[in-house]
Amino acid sequence: MDVTARKSLPDPANKAAFVEAMFDRIAPRYDLLNRICTFNLDQRWRRRAVKLAEIKRHDTVLDLGCGTGDLAEMAAASGARVIGVDPSAGMLSGMKLRGIDARALRADAGCLPLPDNTASVVLSGFALRNFVSIESVFAEITRVLAPGGRIVIIEVDEPTFPPLRWLHDFHFRRIVPAIGRMVSDAEAYRYLPESTVYLPNPREMKTLMERVGWSDIRRIPLFGGVAQILFARRQQSI
Numbered sequence: 001m002d003v004t005a006r007k008s009l010p011d012p013a014n015k016a017a018f019v020e021a022m023f024d025r026i027a028p029r030y031d032l033l034n035r036i037c038t039f040n041l042d043q044r045w046r047r048r049a050v051k052l053a054e055i056k057r058h059d060t061v062l063d064l065g066c067g068t069g070d071l072a073e074m075a076a077a078s079g080a081r082v083i084g085v086d087p088s089a090g091m092l093s094g095m096k097l098r099g100i101d102a103r104a105l106r107a108d109a110g111c112l113p114l115p116d117n118t119a120s121v122v123l124s125g126f127a128l129r130n131f132v133s134i135e136s137v138f139a140e141i142t143r144v145l146a147p148g149g150r151i152v153i154i155e156v157d158e159p160t161f162p163p164l165r166w167l168h169d170f171h172f173r174r175i176v177p178a179i180g181r182m183v184s185d186a187e188a189y190r191y192l193p194e195s196t197v198y199l200p201n202p203r204e205m206k207t208l209m210e211r212v213g214w215s216d217i218r219r220i221p222l223f224g225g226v227a228q229i230l231f232a233r234r235q236q237s238i
């Protein structure tokens, strides 16, 4: 994965600061851009992810990289206690402005200021490729999640069927940056499609998940493979 060859991607040493500043900038129009660029499918995918997590009133749910709180809002609707974690103050104030019933915790998912076994469910929507180290975040999830807890992650993906792959590529790499440039921030909407290079392929991802002690691992393609849900459970004993 040659991240330095891609102009829109930050120097690896500056990734955390670059990502935080970028999400602060795009926070005010983040929800609008999501709905436009996915034709509102993003909310359908989030609902599916939250349903898979089978959240109950007694659950404590962590939403890692919660942004403006789309997943947190759906999780809170089940009556669970929800903590939205994000380093971007701009995104967290978006969540507060929406009046979502969740605690906002400004922190890095790779180093959570939370005790062991805090949560029974961990959610994360479209945040994985922004983390500096996916391995460290997975290890941290294992620490804060109680044994048997559920993990549900949504991320972008690439369809394998060639015509759909071409169409998706055109939309994601040409149309989305053009809309981003007009409505929000040019640099950010060049970075967001390019940042897929940070994602391990499905085989590597499964290995990472197994290595930190997760089981019942499932990968669910969405809309012909333009996005994916990853489901797992933290093993009872590791």
Ligand SMILES: C[S@@+](CC[C@H](N)C(=O)[O-])C[C@H]1O[C@@H](n2cnc3c(N)ncnc32)[C@H](O)[C@@H]1O
Binding pocket: 019, 020, 023, 064, 065, 066, 067, 068, 069, 070, 071, 085, 086, 087, 088, 091, 107, 108, 109, 110, 124, 125, 126, 127, 130, 131, 132
């Ligand atoms: C593409 S947005 C997704 C927001 C939201 N989950 C959603 O479904 O729309 C990615 C979010 O991850 C956050 N993020 C980036 N790096 C992070 C980190 N190290 N720890 C926690 N969140 C992070 C960003 O600030 C941003 O709000």
